[in-house]
Amino acid sequence: xxxxxxxxxxxxxxxxxxxxxxxxxDKIKGALFSMxxxxxxxxxxxxxxxxxxxxxxxxxxSRGADWADFVEQNAAAAAVVRANLAHTxxxxxxxxxxxxxxxFLHQAERRRPTIPAYDLVILDPPYADPQIVPTLERIGxxxxxxxxxVVAIGHSPRVTLxxxxxxxxxxxHRCHGDSCVxxxxxxxxxxxxxxxxxxxxxxxxxxxxxxxxxxxxxQ
Numbered sequence: 586x587x588x589x590x591x592x593x594x595x596x597x598x599x600x601x602x603x604x605x606x607x608x609x610x611d612k613i614k615g616a617l618f619s620m621x622x623x624x625x626x627x628x629x630x631x632x633x634x635x636x637x638x639x640x641x642x643x644x645x646x647s648r649g650a651d652w653a654d655f656v657e658q659n660a661a662a663a664a665v666v667r668a669n670l671a672h673t674x675x676x677x678x679x680x681x682x683x684x685x686x687x688x689f690l691h692q693a694e695r696r697r698p699t700i701p702a703y704d705l706v707i708l709d710p711p712y713a714d715p716q717i718v719p720t721l722e723r724i725g726x727x728x729x730x731x732x733x734x735v736v737a738i739g740h741s742p743r744v745t746l747x748x749x750x751x752x753x754x755x756x757x758h759r760c761h762g763d764s765c766v767x768x769x770x771x772x773x774x775x776x777x778x779x780x781x782x783x784x785x786x787x788x789x790x791x792x793x794x795x796x797x798x799x800x801x802x803x804q
Contacts (some may be wrong), residue, residue: 586640586759589615591647593673594658598640603660608638609709609739613764618644620757620768621705626735628705632656634686635710639666645705646675653679654703656689686710694728702731712741718750725751725769736769 586608588596601608609617629651633642636655646653653675657663663683670676682689686708693700706724710717717740722737736753740746742765748755753769760766 586611586638588640588644588647588673589618591644591649593643593647593675596647596673598638598643598669598672599665601638601667602659604753606770608640610764613739613761613766614641614644615624616759616761617641617739617766617768618648619783620759620766621737624735624756624768626705628703628735629702630703630705632729633704634689634706634708636666636681637662639669639681639708641707641709642679643669643673643675645707646678650705654693655679655680655681656686657683658685687723690723690727690729697728699736702729704731704734706730706734706736707738708736709739713742717744718746721746721769722750725753725771727751730771732771732774733773736771737768738769740765740767757773792799 586600588594588598589611592608627649628645630662631642631645631653633639633653633655636642636657639655640655642655655666657666661681663681666681667676670679670681688796708720710720721738724730730736730752736804738746742760746755746767750769752771755769755770757768758765
C-alpha cells in the first residue's frame with residue numbers, strides 16, 4: 586500500500602492492524618482519484634470517515650489538500666493513521682479523531698459556526714455495515730457539507746446506493762471486481778458560485794448535466 590501521486594508519491598504506508606480493517610486497494614484508490622480529477626475536484630478541506638489506515642485522506646493531502654480530519658473508532662487503526670501521517674510528513678496538516686463516525690458528525694456539527702465545511706468527504710465503511718445508506722443520507726443533510734461538496738464512498742457491488750441522498754446527487758458509479766466507488770455532489774447554488782473552494786474543470790459536465798451514472802466492471 587503506497588501513496589500514488591503528489592508530494593508523498595511512492596511512500597509506503599503501514600497496513601491494517603488486524604483482519605477487521607479492510608483498506609481500499611491501490612487500484613481502487615487510483616480509480617477514485619482519477620474520477621475526482623476528471624470532475625475537476627481539487628479539495629482544500631477533506632474529511633476521511635472510517636479512515637482505516639488513512640490511505641485515502643493521505644492521498645488527498647499528497648495531491649494538494651490543505652487539511653484532513655481522519656475519523657477511526659478502532660484504537661489500533663487510529664494509531665496506524667497517526668504513524669502513516671508522521672511517515673508522510675503530513676501530521677501538521679491533519680487530526681485523527683478516535684471516535685464513531687456518527688459521534689464525530691454530531692460533535693462537529695455543533696461546532697460548525699466556528700469551522701469551515703468540507704469540500705471532499707470520503708467514506709470507506711465496512712462492506713457489511715447495515716448503516717451505509719443511512720450514514721450517507723445523514724451526511725447529505727449535514728451542515729458539514731456545502732454547495733459543490735463532493736462525497737466519495739467505497740462499497741460492495743451488492744449494496745444498492747440511492748441516486749439522491751439528502752442534498753447529494755450521484756455523479757459517478759464504477760466497479761472494479763468486488764469493489765465499487767460512488768461519487769456524489771451537493772449541487773451548486775447561485776450564492777456560493779463565486780466562493781466555492783472545490784475547483785471544476787471547464788470541460789466537466791455542468792451540475793445539471795452531471796447526474797448520469799457511469800458503470801464499468803473490470804475483469
